[in-house]
Amino acid sequence: MNLHMGDNCNLVSLSPGSWGGHRAQRLLGPRRPHRRSFFESFIRTLIILCAALAVVLSSVSICDGYWLLAGDRVFGLWHFCTTTNQSEIHCLRDFSGTGVPGLPMVLGLARSMGALAVVAAIFGLELLMVSQVCEDIHSRRKWAMGSILLLVSFFLSSGGLLCFVILLRSHITFMGFTLTFWCEFTASFLFFLNAISGLHINSITHPWEQPRKF
Numbered sequence: 001m002n003l004h005m006g007d008n009c010n011l012v013s014l015s016p017g018s019w020g021g022h023r024a025q026r027l028l029g030p031r032r033p034h035r036r037s038f039f040e041s042f043i044r045t046l047i048i049l050c051a052a053l054a055v056v057l058s059s060v061s062i063c064d065g066y067w068l069l070a071g072d073r074v075f076g077l078w079h080f081c082t083t084t085n086q087s088e089i090h091c092l093r094d095f096s097g098t099g100v101p102g103l104p105m106v107l108g109l110a111r112s113m114g115a116l117a118v119v120a121a122i123f124g125l126e127l128l129m130v131s132q133v134c135e136d137i138h139s140r141r142k143w144a145m146g147s148i149l150l151l152v153s154f155f156l157s158s159g160g161l162l163c164f165v166i167l168l169r170s171h172i173t174f175m176g177f178t179l180t181f182w183c184e185f186t187a188s189f190l191f192f193l194n195a196i197s198g199l200h201i202n203s204i205t206h207p208w209e210q211p212r213k214f
Contacts (some may be wrong), residue, residue: 001062007008008100019052020198026175031165040041040201041204043106043119043197043201044132044143044198044201045132047128047194047197047198047201048129048132048174049127050151050190050193050194051121051124051125051128051150051190052125052135053190054121054153054186054187054190054191054194055118055121055122055125055187056120056194056206057087057115057183057184057186057187057190058114058121058153058183058187058188058191059186060101060180060183061114061180061181061183061184061187061194062077062114062115062118062184063110064079065079065111065180066078066174066178066180067164067177067178067179067180067181067184068164068168068171068176068178069176069178070168070171070172070173070178072084073171074089074091074166075171077107077110077111077114077164079091079092079093079113080092080093080094080095085201086118095107097185100135100151100167100168100171102167103167103168106163106164106167108163110160110161110163111160112158112160113156113157113159113160113163114156114157116156117153117154117156117157117160117188117191118153119147119189120152120156121150121153121160122151123146123151124145124146124147124148124152124153124195125150126146127142127145127146127149128143128146128177128198130141131146136186137141138212140167140202143198144198144202146197146198147194147195147198147199147202148195148199150191150194150195150198151191151192151195151196151199153195154188154191154192154195157184157187157191158187158192159190160184161184161185161188
């Protein structure tokens with residue numbers, strides 16, 4: 001294909017065999033997605049797996065709910081239990097007998113924040129996985145949104161933990177925290193770690209579809 005610019009202009013050749021033709025085909029041709037390195041793919045996969053582990057830990061912790069053992073009493077998100085003669089356990093949903101003012105309201109807030117944290121983390125995890133399975137020009141944006149949702153999960157879960165700890169601070173001993181409490185603590189830490197790592201790796205890596213300049 002030949003292009004004439006006028007009588008006083010030179011002939012510009014854009015034939016397929018010329019150098020200009022090859023350059024034009026590269027510029028105007030279909031864009032190829034940026035190929036990620038093995039290390040980047042491994043890190044992103046590890047973030048997804050750790051986020052999934054955090055969701056499982058937080059779900060188990062919220063469903064079980066028994067977080068603190070104080071003498072012969074067990075404080076939970078859903079029940080308050082007492083033991084008699086170290087054998088029988090009586091669990092009630094009435095927190096009025098605990099002697100802690102405002103406990104039902106604060107535990108309801110902690111339950112709500114923990115449950116919302118799990119929901120936000122599930123949606124964030126889904127966005128992370130979709131961004132890796134269906135790679136397109138919006139994959140990086142999906143990954144960033146998923147990381148932000150994990151960060152929201154961290155704030156919600158840590159807020160629920162703080163509400164529980166602050167209200168029951170007079171009954172707390174280090175050995176009194178149950179395994180499910182530490183599961184929620186670990187899940188909250190993993191939410192934060194995966195969110196920050198996801199946002200960081202998204203900022204230091206190249207876009208998956210680079211814009212081409214003329």
